[in-house]
Amino acid sequence: GTNARIEGGALIIEARREGPKITSARLQSVAKWQYGYFEAVAKVPTGKGTWPAIWMLNDCLRHPNEPGSVGWPDAGEIDIMEHVGYDPTRFHFSLHSGKYNHTIGTQRTHVEPCADAVDRFHTFGLDWRPTSIAFYLDGREVYRVVDWRAHDLPPSFPLLPFHFQFFII
Numbered sequence: 001g002t003n004a005r006i007e008g009g010a011l012i013i014e015a016r017r018e019g020p021k022i023t024s025a026r027l028q029s030v031a032k033w034q035y036g037y038f039e040a041v042a043k044v045p046t047g048k049g050t051w052p053a054i055w056m057l058n059d060c061l062r063h064p065n066e067p068g069s070v071g072w073p074d075a076g077e078i079d080i081m082e083h084v085g086y087d088p089t090r091f092h093f094s095l096h097s098g099k100y101n102h103t104i105g106t107q108r109t110h111v112e113p114c115a116d117a118v119d120r121f122h123t124f125g126l127d128w129r130p131t132s133i134a135f136y137l138d139g140r141e142v143y144r145v146v147d148w149r150a151h152d153l154p155p156s157f158p159l160l161p162f163h164f165q166f167f168i169i
Contacts, residue, residue, distance in 0.1 A: 002025070003015070003016060003023055003024050003025040004025035004027060011027075013025050013027065013052075015045040015047075015050055015052070017047075022047070022049045022050060024050075024052075026169060027169070028167055028168070028169050029167045029168040029169075030167075031167070031168075032059045032165040032166060032167045033165060033166060033167075034163070034164060034165045034166070035128050035129055035130060036128060037125065037126070037127050037128075038056075038080060038125065038126040038128070038168070039123060039124065039125045039126075039136075040054050040080065040081070040123070040124050041121050041122070041123050041124075042054065042081070042121065042122065042124065043118075043120065043121045043122070044083040044117065044118055044122075045085070045118070046085060046088050046118040047085050048085050048086045049085055049086075050083075050085030051082065051083070051084055051085060052081075052082075052083050053079060053080075053081060053082040053083070053169070054079075054080040054081045054124055054168070054169075055077060055078060055079045055080055055081075055082070055168070055169050056077070056078040056080065056126075056166040056167065056168050056169070057072070057075065057076070057077055057166060057167060057169065058075035058076045058077075058161055058164050058165075058166055059164065059165045059166060059167055060075050060164065061075050062167065072096075073096045073097055073098050073101040073103070074097065074098035074161065075161055075164075076095075076096065076097050076161025076162055076164070076166070077094075077095070077096040077097075077101075078094075078095055078126065078128065078133065078162070078166060079092060079093060079094040079095070079096070079109075080093070080124050080125075080126045080135065081093065081124040082094065083117060083118075088117060088118050089113060089114060089115055089117050090111050090112060090113055090114060090117065091111070091112050091114055091117060091122075091124075091137060092109060092110070092111050092112075093109065093110045093111075093112065093135035093137075093142060093143045094107050094108065094109035094110075095107070095108040095109075095133060095145055095162070096108075097161050097162075098161075108145050109143075110135065110142060110143035112137055112142045112143070114137065122137060122138055123136070123137070123138050123139060124136065124137060125137075125139070128162070130163070131146065132144060132145065132146045133145050133162065
């Protein structure tokens with residue numbers, strides 16, 4: 001069967017245990033955006049080995065061979081929500097770029113405690129503007145990065161990664 005389907009007007013992405021493995025689905029938007037307010041309502045699975053996320057990548061990563069394209073992390077990543085299965089009572093909200101990313105321990109991230117993270121649906125929001133990026137959990141701002149433009153200029157990237165169009169995964 002498939003791990004993704006529409007049911008009752010809602011998109012269901014189902015994590016399944018299939019023998020020793022957990023399977024799921026990865027969906028990408030065809031559309032792309034530069035700035036805006038984004039919101040998703042989701043219930044995350046629980047269990048070691050799960051890692052559900054709602055995130056955005058620079059559209060240039062879909063076309064890596066085009067002139068001027070750069071790879072990750074220089075292209076930028078916006079994690080609207082990540083949930084690590086072995087840490088069930090916290091959500092992660094992050095920005096990654098060439099200068100700020102987890103591979104070098106400099107990512108701009110916030111980990112928000114949430115006792116009922118896996119027990120019910122939660123609303124995850126992103127308010128992406130030219131001079132700030134804010135993350136929301138159930139309508140409450142939990143993390144804001146202000147004037148990220150002054151700090152995120154990798155030498156290999158001619159402009160700043162969060163000034164380009166991104167797609168949702």
